[in-house]
Amino acid sequence: MFEGKKVRLRSFELSDLEKIMEDWNEINLRRELGPVVPHSRKEREEWIRSTWQDRSTGRSFAFAIDDIKTGAFLGHCILASVRPINRTAKVSIAIYKVENRGKGYGTDAMRVLLKFGFDYLNLHRIGLNVFETNPQAISVYEKVGFTKVGVMRHTDFVEGQYVNDVAMDILEDEWRELKKKEEK
Numbered sequence: 001m002f003e004g005k006k007v008r009l010r011s012f013e014l015s016d017l018e019k020i021m022e023d024w025n026e027i028n029l030r031r032e033l034g035p036v037v038p039h040s041r042k043e044r045e046e047w048i049r050s051t052w053q054d055r056s057t058g059r060s061f062a063f064a065i066d067d068i069k070t071g072a073f074l075g076h077c078i079l080a081s082v083r084p085i086n087r088t089a090k091v092s093i094a095i096y097k098v099e100n101r102g103k104g105y106g107t108d109a110m111r112v113l114l115k116f117g118f119d120y121l122n123l124h125r126i127g128l129n130v131f132e133t134n135p136q137a138i139s140v141y142e143k144v145g146f147t148k149v150g151v152m153r154h155t156d157f158v159e160g161q162y163v164n165d166v167a168m169d170i171l172e173d174e175w176r177e178l179k180k181k182e183e184k
């Protein structure tokens with residue numbers, strides 16, 4: 001429905017479950033996303049259903065990311081914790097298979113998600129949190145316009161080490177400025 005140069009964002013379907021389960025329990029993916037515990041097919045099915053419910057309340061908008069050319073399922077991105085009075089939200093993103101990372105899909109999906117947030121939800125600020133040990137993700141976020149605004153120390157314990165959590169954000173004016181520059 002929402003398209004970039006490389007990806008299309010759409011609603012999740014139950015038919016995505018098989019593809020999701022191919023990678024969802026891989027440590028290389030989950031260690032960047034929070035608690036590393038296995039999830040069953042049933043839990044992921046409930047998660048898909050919860051994305052429909054959350055969207056209907058306007059609380060959170062989860063999208064499946066597809067390759068625009070092949071239609072292959074690549075991962076997800078989410079605009080969550082939407083607070084209409086403050087006009088803020090938080091984003092997260094994951095390209096599930098290692099071999100699909102580093103090909104520009106994440107950057108393109110983030111650009112489409114920001115456009116959705118600012119141009120369709122009328123948000124004022126979009127923030128995110130990322131482990132300091134994830135330079136690939138930080139590089140993508142900086143590329144699309146996010147600024148580092150702080151670091152919280154030792155928020156998570158991942159693979160035997162405490163990791164710091166970097167807070168980043170982008171304001172609507174900054175995003176519109178960037179868009180203007182890109183269009184020139």
Ligand SMILES: CC(C)(COP(=O)(O)OP(=O)(O)OC[C@H]1O[C@@H](n2cnc3c(N)ncnc32)[C@H](O)[C@@H]1OP(=O)(O)O)[C@@H](O)C(=O)NCCC(=O)NCCS
Pocket residue numbers: 028029032033093094095096100101102103104105106107108129130131134135136137139140143
């Ligand atoms: C983070 C993630 C979403 C990025 O998506 P992606 O499709 O891999 O990213 P892209 O290919 O669009 O861009 C990757 C960029 O990171 C850069 N990069 C890669 N490794 C890097 C490193 N070690 N240090 C700095 N930059 C790095 C690449 O050079 C590239 O930038 P460029 O296009 O300017 O060359 C994806 O890698 C992913 O899902 N990882 C696992 C889950 C995750 O970390 N999610 C985010 C949690 S906050």
